[in-house]
Amino acid sequence: MKEYFGNIYSALATIFIGMKITFKHMFVPSVTIQYPEVRPQLPERERNRLYVNMDDCIGCDQCARACPVNCIIIETVKSVPGEDLGKTSNGKKKALWIPTFTIDFAKCCYCQLCVFPCPTDCIYMTDVYEFSEWDRDNLIYEFATLTPLERQEKRDNLAKFNAEKEAEKLKAASDPKPEIKKDKPEEK
Amino acid sequence: MIYDFLVNLFGNSAVADIIAGIIQSLLPLFVFILPFALFAVYLERKVSAHMQDRLGPMRTGWHGWKQTIADILKLLQKEDIVARDNDKMLFNLAPIIVFSGSYAAFAAIPFTSIFIGTEMDLGIFYIVAVSGIVVAGILMAGWASNNKYSLLGSMRSVAQIVSYEIPTMLVVLSLIMISGSMSLHTLSEQQTGYAWNWYIFGGPGSHLSKFLLIPFMFVGFLIIYISTLAEVNRTPFDIPEAESELVSGYHTEYSGMKFAMFFLAEYANMFAVSAIVVALFLGGYQSPIGYLGNLIGAKWMIPIEQFSWFTIKGIFFVFVQMWLRWTLPRLRVDQLMAVCWKYLIPIAFVNLIIIGLITLL
């Protein structure tokens, strides 16, 4: 019998305590912010979309190797001697042309593993998060700054230079030496 | 009285009777239920949002007041899906029955002293009886959906509604004993004067039995509030529409306008039930502090004031129902039945006997 009334009392008491809490909360200002008129203040280490500063990129391929999902594709072309590609912002001399540097943001998992190995800090994460597209192919970002004509030109240059070097080597191997035939140990 | 007014407007013939009858019966629907349902849905979303530290609808109109209109327009243009194995007649009939059951209760509720849908002597009895038609509609909806979840939900709902009508009826009986009439109009008329004359404080007059009745009236008020909460399937008794267990219970398979009818029927029912509690215990449309119309001598203002007092009290109880929904977890089916049969019915019964004894004084 006592348990019967005890049940009624505890039920009513806890219900009223609960109601008091929710009533108090009606007058607490809400924590929602009205996006998109009001945007949240993002911290400085925020990691959203990647950005590559091509002026500083030396084409070392470290970021592509560190990526766990293989979303960075880099193609490099060696420069022909005599061409000057300039220096990076911390003084390194660049030696590679970069005709292809694509990052597929549909695959990127935003893990930041590519940012740490970069020797010139040219790849870093920005706080841009509103970059959705209608077409999935539009999410493949091309960072290389060479025009298609220039890319073909650099590849042709390299091919030509390599062909010249090959031809020179062949010529040097098959040409009869005009001097006395000596065993030149360095003749290889 | 509005009936007489309308009949006079159209000339005093049989046709005028019919036209006046039709207009009078449509009045509660268009003037009251539909705007109220629109308002109640918006109120629920805003109240729930502020209790949970968030904002609720904010974009459609200033602070989102047009949200329900947008929802109804969206529901109207949805495809009306009837699956192949559903029992077509029952499936289509169910929402109509549920809505009519809720709506028919409004015929006997006195909104002001000059308007009542039908002046009948059986007011409260009629309301409780007609609310039972909803049970048949819910069973039809669950069965015709051809879905095990819906069937489970509707069977639970039937058990719940039928059980909780008993405490309601017991408390109503006790009130009928005191007042001597079943018509809600008469009940409201008896509670004139100030708030002290309301039935929750014992009723009009100032004899000894009035003071003795006060604690039992409070108990009766609590019992009827809880049991009518269970009749409209609101939390903590919302097993039939338990979102996290049965997806959506007996109205899972409905889409478009039929779902809108279930939805509106629920809010109309909520108000009908609050209106009953108000009319029985809290003075119906009577004002607690006297009428402004009486003060400045404009007698025509009194019905308008009464209407507004009635609406305010009704909306307050609807607000308390929403408050309870967002605070409490849900009861399990057997616990629900235990609350009804082991707690509410014995207490209501004892209450009835004691009130009967007191009225003999």
Next chain:
Amino acid sequence: MSQDSRLNTKRLPLKTEEMVLNMGPQHPSTHGVLRLELALEGEIVTNVIPHIGYLHRCFEKHCEAMTYPQIVPYTDRMDYLAPMGNEFGYAITMEKLLGIELPERVEYIRVIMAELQRISSHLVALGTYGADIGAFTPFLYCFRDREKILSLFEMTCGARLLYNYIWIGGVSHDLHPDFVRKTREFIKEFRPNLKEVNELLSYNRIFIDRTANVGILPIDTAINYGVSGPNLRGSGFKWDIRREDPYSIYHKFNYDIPVGEGTYGTVGDSWDRYFVRVLEMEESCKIIEQALDQLPEGDVQSAIPKRVKPPVGQVYARVENPRGELGYFIISDGSTTPYRVKVRAPSFVSMQVLNDLCKGYMVADVVTILGSIDIVLGEIDR
């Protein structure tokens, strides 16, 4: 009654069929994509068969193709509600294999992050449990507090949910200068909020009636199945990896191990498992405060190896995740990619007891019991 010889006079029992109800992969309460096949007799459950595998992503096989540092973002994604715990376990396993000595600051930072993660994971468990039972408001209060923790994490490493923070040999970033102050503010605001959620949900009579005496897990059943974490502690058995098999610097802190005591029903029911989680959040607050007081200076990246090439061998290490004991077994063949990575996920083991616990209860109780075991499908399916 009459002797009718045409009928068989032996009375046949009334035949009833069992109804099979499918709580399908898409359901508001099965925490993830889990399919439960319930065999019911009326409303009473006679058998529960879980079907998993809807979230299988071949984590263990995929690890064989990646280098050791590249596996860390993938370990995040197993138990996505407590990623710091997963990374912590992996880092400890690899450091055992490589034999790396860590700077003290790294150990303290890792413990602070793991305990903050424990609080945030338990907040999700509490919130969703309340929502399953029908109380929608505590869910939002818990998530509001969780937002604060997520913004603390965002300040440190830049991501809110999947961090890639605890690396082999250290952590990826040092703490932000404001971190200590903001964490102390958070803990000061959190304690009264926790009390409020307790009053709203834990001591509510209706909640107690729903969860007490439902799904009672006796200690020997739990040990036989291999259950660990709050589920085991809810049955009254004091077992915590941080005490039994200490790792990192947990021996330096003062904290209790809460166990279920059967306050409102029998020991080991759903209420006990739920309340153990609430008490654990309070203990985590204590650990964080002590760690913040004792935090030394140092370089967090000094012990991170340039190339991870462990010696040939195999190693197993375990940590106390919010859901139980998480273990990693790694076989290395001397190259930069592992030969085999095997993860012992706590939710996978805890889910086995579901069949035993649900027998004899009603359909509504299946949801209660499943919520109290607190599973995450990402861990179960990997």
